[in-house]
Amino acid sequence: MAATQSTDDKILTAFSELLFSNGYEGTTTKRIAEQAGVNESTIFRHFQDKHGILTKLIEGYMADINNISDSFEIKGDIVQDLMRVAKTYDRVIENHKSLFLLGLRNGYQFPEIISAIKQLPIHLKAILIEKFTGMIETGELDKDVDLEVAATNFILLNFGNTVFKYAYPKAGLNVPISKFAKENIKEFAEKLKS
Amino acid sequence: MAATQSTDDKILTAFSELLFSNGYEGTTTKRIAEQAGVNESTIFRHFQDKHGILTKLIEGYMADINNISDSFEIKGDIVQDLMRVAKTYDRVIENHKSLFLLGLRNGYQFPEIISAIKQLPIHLKAILIEKFTGMIETGELDKDVDLEVAATNFILLNFGNTVFKYAYPKAGLNVPISKFAKENIKEFAEKLKS
DNA sequence: TTTGAGTGCAAGTGCTTGCTTGCATATAAA
DNA sequence: TTTATATGCAAGCAAGCACTTGCACTCAAA
Incomplete structure (x- = not known):
């Protein structure tokens, strides 16, 4: 992950990577936080809920x-x-x-x-x-x-x-x-x- | 489900149907029990665990x-x-x-x-x-x-x-x-x- | 009739998960 | 220096899940 990546993008990237390797259910918010290097509560400051991260990813697609x-x-x-x-x-x-x-x-x-x-x-x-x-x-x-x-x-x-x-x-x-x-x-x- | 189906088969059939419509995680033991018309504890009398039902289904395949x-x-x-x-x-x-x-x-x-x-x-x-x-x-x-x-x-x-x-x-x-x-x-x- | 097998029932256990809450800290801008 | 913003942290909540436990009942075979 690029040093200057925004927190949003860090979360999205981590989510995407985990989706690939762990499936949706295996992509826990705990894991996303670890992978993104942010606190779990930060995820919910940036996205309404877990599904909201997916929605954003689909928009990019x-x-x-x-x-x-x-x-x-x-x-x-x-x-x-x-x-x-x-x-x-x-x-x-x-x-x-x-x-x-x-x-x-x-x-x-x-x-x-x-x-x-x-x-x-x-x-x-x-x-x-x-x-x-x-x-x-x-x-x-x-x-x-x-x-x-x-x-x-x-x-x-x-x-x-x-x-x-x-x-x-x-x-x-x-x-x-x-x-x-x-x-x-x-x-x-x-x-x-x- | 046939009237004379064994309990094993009832569970396997229910499991298979639920797998199709709900995915593996959505195939809860509670739902299997309901669909099969048995008590949830009966499932564990017939199969070691949830995964054991899958193993049996794969054997059939x-x-x-x-x-x-x-x-x-x-x-x-x-x-x-x-x-x-x-x-x-x-x-x-x-x-x-x-x-x-x-x-x-x-x-x-x-x-x-x-x-x-x-x-x-x-x-x-x-x-x-x-x-x-x-x-x-x-x-x-x-x-x-x-x-x-x-x-x-x-x-x-x-x-x-x-x-x-x-x-x-x-x-x-x-x-x-x-x-x-x-x-x-x-x-x-x-x-x-x- | 007794016994054994099979099952239902209800309560419970321990764990996981998504999400919340309130406080504290760091940083940048005014 | 103060203020606003962004984030970390730790604890917690409620729900759901696989699975266990112990009792009770039914039915068929001996």
Whole structure:
């Protein structure tokens, strides 16, 4: 933690880290205080309650996701593009892995996390369909491809691998992102080419 | 619950149902007792502790999964086969959805659930690779297909869609299984055909 | 009828958790 | 120097949770 970080940010960072490793219930206010290096009562001077810390964290995520289109660079070469997007997706989730895991672990308790988390696949799907449409016109994509199905399958591949990565980290089920992009996504994308 | 169900089974069923809807921490022994229609102290006469109920439930799952190969019918027509396997996968998870969700929600707390849950994708991958090998020899599959990548991608598609279904049930992200098999899996499988 | 097994009931234990309260201290600005 | 702000500290509160304990009752088998 940076020496000049505000108390708010210290608490938010500690909360986020603990969410990742201990889950929501395991993220006690006692632990947050220790990790943030503040007194437990300070937490309640800055945030109304424990849930209020989460609300703030989700706000940060939504600010990021609302500009997410700019992060997914698609230039017109389907194979290179989808490999690049897969890597970007991995990076975006890595930056928000606590909330990603919270959505899996506690989605049933906090509808607002699901509302937030679903924005990424929804945005990504819209972008893919738009770009794929252009690529059919330029002849890069096979014109028989069902764009919605292709976009959904791409998202499922990335999402599934990402869940393996974060939800079952020691299971050895996820494909490391380099290999995933170069093999799994590449083979998928090549099948879309005309 | 069947009128002649044993007390053990009543408790296990109640536990499983509550796991699904309330998560592990929300599955209090008080709630289990109510749902099972037994006294709370009876639970501790049948199981050492709360965790012991989970252990028993996982044993039931493992008994199922150890014979899982028989459930995945692969006859040599890649498209029909993968569509059928996708539906079988969906059915298997549906039968064990509480443990599937527990793995996502509480995997970090219970390594034994991860060990159990990972058996399904591991078994399925092995089956797929074996069958795909045969299909290359019969000419059903394009011989340039990387079998491991194809099998992994098939599993990721199914897994991803299943996580959408159970972890974010109201988000509208998952493709209903009929459509998923007929469109997403069918398109995927057709690309593997020689 | 007696005995053993299984269960209900109610009270209780010890611990944890989120949060509150009131006092004290430190620091920066006026 | 005084004032305002931010925070630490320690004690505490109320609720909830897994689990225990001891008594009482029911039912089936011997």
